[in-house]
Amino acid sequence: MKIAATFFLLTLAAGAQAQLYKSTGPDGRVTYSDTPPASGHVVEKKTAGGLSDDNDGLPYELAQAVKNHPVTLYSSDKCIPCDDGRKMLKERGIPFSEKTVKSNEDIAALSKVSGDSQLPVLMVGRDKQSGFSGTSWGSALTAAGYPESSRLPKTYSYAAPVAAAPTAGTARKTTAPASGMTNSGDVAPAAGNAPPGFRF
Template structure:
């Protein structure tokens, strides 16, 4: 095999995405929670196994977006019956290339956590940008929060 062909194969292999790996969680005999990439000892009968993808992080994002995301993380709260307002809010964030976490308020525990955090009844969609909050979808208000946090404007 020629060195050029070998180099090409090595580069292609390196470019392939890493396969999912297993992560295990269990409680040991002393009541301590254990985490490992190896299966638990055989005497442990109850454990969780999760497939974990490697964290690609925000390395592909523009610098301004990465910087804004570090300082002012974005969270979107949605609900089952939200429909178009939640879809429009999600679309706005995606259009601007804003990385965000989404929490769906589906259970009584989800609603209670929302009430505890915001001191109000849930209203979806709700957007948080750092410590700022906007309840309900209004493109101009959401864009204002994102602009103030330093997220690039993207296409509007």
């Protein structure tokens, strides 16, 4: 019995280091194998340790969280809570995209997502967090399956922030506010460095 148990454990240990390849052949059939395909397109490669080629070499657990619950940060310039939120995400090693809110078009795009005027806004999949709170943001990330501490590869780099409404902002070159976005009571006046209608 001891010999059989030892053999079983050795087999498991050897299998834990094996790579699993998921490939698509010329006929469109998907195949799983522990050896690279001779022909066809490799869709995904994983190891039991968790590395996946699909998400820039992210560990498998982290790659799955990114796939199922992508994280997006809506921020603005000169917004201390936005800076705090960004810092927290990076320290925890959370891959995220950042969308900046500067123009009326950006404000409209954010309103469609959050329905709120408070920045920052964190979207974890469909879960919305308005305003920065390390506790609530951390709970939302943990519930979505993100690791408690950073597991990002040393070579990982974050993408540059983009406007919340990049195409609409370039199409309109006017200083007039967007339709329905005037300061005659529809939008609160700016407070401090906040864009009109926003609070930090």
